Amino acid sequence: MPAFSASAPGKIILFGEHAVVYGRPAIAAPVSQVKARAAVSAIPGGLPGQVRIVAKDIGLDCDASELGPAHPLAQAVLATAERLGVSRLPALRLQISSTIPIAAGLGSGAAVSAAIARALSAFLGHPLPDDAVSSIAYQVDQTLHGTPSGIDNTVVTYAQPIWFVRGQPFELLRVREDFTLVIGNTGVSGPTGVVVGDVRRRWQAAPEAYERLFDEIGAIAAEARAMIEQGSPAGLGPLISRNQAILQALDVSSPELDRLIEAALRAGASGAKLCGAGRGGNMFALVDPDRAEAVSAALLEAGASHTIITTISKT
Numbered sequence: 001m002p003a004f005s006a007s008a009p010g011k012i013i014l015f016g017e018h019a020v021v022y023g024r025p026a027i028a029a030p031v032s033q034v035k036a037r038a039a040v041s042a043i044p045g046g047l048p049g050q051v052r053i054v055a056k057d058i059g060l061d062c063d064a065s066e067l068g069p070a071h072p073l074a075q076a077v078l079a080t081a082e083r084l085g086v087s088r089l090p091a092l093r094l095q096i097s098s099t100i101p102i103a104a105g106l107g108s109g110a111a112v113s114a115a116i117a118r119a120l121s122a123f124l125g126h127p128l129p130d131d132a133v134s135s136i137a138y139q140v141d142q143t144l145h146g147t148p149s150g151i152d153n154t155v156v157t158y159a160q161p162i163w164f165v166r167g168q169p170f171e172l173l174r175v176r177e178d179f180t181l182v183i184g185n186t187g188v189s190g191p192t193g194v195v196v197g198d199v200r201r202r203w204q205a206a207p208e209a210y211e212r213l214f215d216e217i218g219a220i221a222a223e224a225r226a227m228i229e230q231g232s233p234a235g236l237g238p239l240i241s242r243n244q245a246i247l248q249a250l251d252v253s254s255p256e257l258d259r260l261i262e263a264a265l266r267a268g269a270s271g272a273k274l275c276g277a278g279r280g281g282n283m284f285a286l287v288d289p290d291r292a293e294a295v296s297a298a299l300l301e302a303g304a305s306h307t308i309i310t311t312i313s314k315t
């Protein structure tokens, strides 16, 4: 059997994280500069059922059975086999590599699951369509943090900017004018499950106040969609900063994120916010393309462990 490989990009939530879990709309886009990749090949002479998982980035080289069924990599394999009705896999080796920082709000987990579902299903002779790939990545995310909205798995699978409302079919966004972002990593990991759980507890304690904040975030996402689709992305800066102010009110920002956001604004960005669950991970800033390098340098100076300059391109 030949080897099969597949990949999925990272992602950035432009508007609407957290509120999206509570039914408000959100906007996300792929970040193609970073990628997760999975490659599946046969183990000649191996015993059926043996799945060797090799992920050098995280120092892993063992049989899936040693990881246990709750491990996200084993889950992605099991969910794919189940979807195809394969009860016993042929002996295979699954190699995973990724340049997407882990627990950093850039969709690493969902991208790894999507790449596994694609590579494994192709290896088994039945490449799964995107909706099945996305739903496998969703299933794995669910076991990691209980109540995922589904935005991560959707954007990394379809690899296009999307308008997303939980429980509804997603829409591809029509981007009329390119715009440039600088993404900065705090280097601090942001545990999605913990942060999402904290927001839930606060919402349970003060539902009306939190519903109002989620409404405001949803309204910002709707304004942003109109600007992106009308081709006036320069107007997004103040919306990005307003969204960040509400994320601060939700208590999901952090001193490290705030420091990078301030540094980007001082260096000329027109708006900046955290992306993903927060309390660590990444932030991004909207910039004029000719200010991108200067903003990136300012972020590194302010303590970012890494920056990415990316363009959300016309679709």
Ligand code: PMV
Binding pocket: 013, 016, 017, 018, 019, 020, 021, 104, 105, 106, 107, 108, 147, 148, 149, 150, 151, 152, 190, 192, 196, 275, 276, 277, 278
């Ligand atoms: O931290 P990430 O990249 O997994 O993004 C989480 C986004 C949330 O809105 C906070 C949760 C969700 O499931 O949508």
